[in-house]
Amino acid sequence: MERFFDKELEQLYRKLKDMAELVKNSIQNSIDSLKSKDQKLAQKVIDEDRFIDELEISIDEACLELIARRQPVAYDLRFITMVMKITTDLERIADLSVDIAQRVLELLDKPLLKPLIDIPKLSELAQRMVKSAIDSFINQDTHLAKEVCLSDDEVDKLRDLIQDELIYDYMVKDSSTVPRAIPLLLIARHLERICDHATNIAEDIIYMIQAKIVKHHREKLENNNDKK
């Protein structure tokens, strides 16, 4: 009986990996559609979001069903409830890719501000954080999860840089750039929120593995990492 339960957990795990893969693609596609002003690709991100939504529902249902039927305790219970939290974050990341794709559609009829400031850089950081968060889950790697949490400061700095450049080097100097600059400013914000969700996932993973709350206690984490 116990072995069968392991198989069910394994299935859950695989579904979550599939969902993570779809979500990573949606970020990549949304930023690619921005770089190449590709309307079709932006529309694809928006249209295919429903597959991610459906996967979230199906994983949540499987989790509830498992808890009810198997009545897991300790690590297994923590694993299953954390899967439910992680799917929530993954689904919101996909929604943020949709938000980016919608900004791309708004920009289609406008010349792009070159060279998109540091947005591609922030996007790479966001994708790396999501990938690391998921890898740390797959490999049960708390060290990698902690790195994700600590990347958050870099994200904030990059976001501020992009925002200041858009405001003071473009919009204030030439108000005709405002309608083109605002969607870029919002895209930077969407990417920042994607990083926040990756951080949430990493915190959940650390919690799952260490059964220790690092959420809202980042100072502790930095101390543990000999950064302070």
Add this chain to the structure above:
Amino acid sequence: MERFFDKELEQLYRKLKDMAELVKNSIQNSIDSLKSKDQKLAQKVIDEDRFIDELEISIDEACLELIARRQPVAYDLRFITMVMKITTDLERIADLSVDIAQRVLELLDKPLLKPLIDIPKLSELAQRMVKSAIDSFINQDTHLAKEVCLSDDEVDKLRDLIQDELIYDYMVKDSSTVPRAIPLLLIARHLERICDHATNIAEDIIYMIQAKIVKHHREKLENNNDKK
């Protein structure tokens, strides 16, 4: 034994109500601090966020402990796991109040754009949605929860109105308004996200009560409500 479990659920319920009350206050205070450019009040919103964070952790722990010890099934299990989802949304709403308060701090040394466009109106709508979402939980009222879900379109329209006014009536016409207009534009976005979280909570409540997935299937809901 069963009666004792009911008492434990009741305690969980009360803690969630306390958390919701703190979160409602944090939205109210953040918008009041904007209206009156009150630095102290904005700082209070930022400083007191940690109480809400702590409450989230404590409720989550109580949920996990209850699942492990009581092994609930059916409605009780759904209730407990949904409490965990609702606390996540409430905590993020509080984070968004902190975001608003931070924008207020950025605006302190700048003259406000009068009359704050429709931001107070959007803020009232956001607060009403959070209140209704929580009331629908307290009173197990799916009808009210559905109303919350359906308010989302109104929110989007109001957000677009505010954004267009800020861009075309202020920033494009007079680029010196950009540094004052951007924080307001972001505040409108923060309020919109608060409404999104209220909608998530309402969807979770409907799910809990009806054991039916309305998440990502708003059309169905509108059909049920004879709106289509």
